[in-house]
Amino acid sequence: MLKRVEKKIVAMTVDLPSNTIGALWVLLAAFGFSIMVALIKFVGRDLSVFQILFVRQAVMLAIVAPTIIRGLPTSLVTKRPGLQLARVLIAATAMLCGFTAVIELPLADATAISFSRTFFITIFAIWFLNEIVGVHRWGATIVGFLGVVLMLRPGADGIVDPHALLAIAGAAGAGMVMIVVRILTRTDPPVTILTYQAFGVGLIMLVPAVLTWQAPSLHQWLLLLLVGIVSWAAQLANIKGYKAGEATAIASLDYTRLLYATILGALVFGHWPSVETLAGATIIIAASIYTVRREIKRGRELARAAEGRGESH
Template identity: 50%
Template structure:
């Protein structure tokens, strides 16, 4: 019997033989396999989230969609936030939180705008540029030493981004492609700041500022561009809030169960999901240049992660070799 059910005097429903077998097989799987499965679910949910944003953006302003999404996620997270009060509001790095909130707001605004205006596969792939911006910012802000291999991978990855953006193509310069790439740069800066913040603040504090502050930043714009909601809008917005929260939880679970180096490459399954959703629900087929650029970006990113894994192993082995 589940202890919680016992406390309430409620019987625990008996597990069916099939359910017991599935739980047993799941428990026997390695932790990294658990992480991969959670990551695949997370990437699917993130792609569905983008599709919902795109559908809502056909009628509502991006700030209205973003504001309602943030407050819905805050409402879902409210029990965890309120349980941590007043500690969930205490921070040792207010300026870092301020910078992170501003950058995250910009990343979401530009990223959502790109999702709405660009083909879903294109906006998804351009979001992968975050990996290369993190390399650049790690050099400038964290003073990390980067060798020729990572520099080469970064340059090649940006070539893939340029191929998708096609700044000299028939359509000419596309402001939304630039917004997608800029959103990736902002997201990379947010990740860099998050490394510092997690060293001084509790996760509940980070969650509180993330869930509430962005919604309040977008609220004035939301009010200005407000459009009355139809029943379909309410349904889609409710789904967006639930899917966004679930995607975050699955992503956290994936990183908790498996090793980050093992989980990270599966983020690129988003392009597969995005292609299918784009074709089935929006009737848009990804272009050849999208697939070419995606192949280059993914290959460069995987090579970067491989080099980081090799570098990490060397740093772990060298002290042992030098030990007496």
């Protein structure tokens, strides 16, 4: 059924420009991720986050199993086993922190704070990838950090909501995972990276899931299955979006998740984002978009300079 839906979407968009196709896929992915966190928040009222994560990974693993099996033994061969293990551990930690924050915080607040991963990606890229960051990117990063501080809203006693700190930890972990993936793609094929995360995170969650297991009702089982299916579909849409369009042209569309989260949070859970959350999210989004646009401009200037010197690659 999902394959038929995918083929219909491809057929409907085949004549559109590549960036438009990419944008549509990314918008669909953003909506899917918003539905996913709303489902997690809903089912998280009664079931532990370990149980939710374990079932989610099991469902996703079942869906991608044919791809993994077809790729054997290549899908299990890695040149960086230590780095693969590190990625699995970081991803599991990030998911635990991020999903717990989703369950405990208003949906829009948790989503807005998750955007701070852009800030952490910049910092980690400097530390681990030795990327050169200019004054403009540093300025945007600092501004984005101020947006994060604003969203955390420390009280008069200086204490920050611990669930907001978990959301920050989840965002930092997600940013670190992206850096590790970038390093792994230099030596390992995508199917291998997919296999290790799909299996590894589920394995980590197995014991705590068993210890906190509560027998789900039929309704809860349906919600848990939906979490896994929607997670897989959203990730697939995201991959297709970035495959079809230029990352610099479509990346900012991911921020539509805040709009979706605000609407879902209000309609389903009766939560409206605070003024501080909206202001902080606006600052982070503006800083991120500025960084993307600046990198586009810088890339064009470098290209023109190379052409002027008669360089080719």
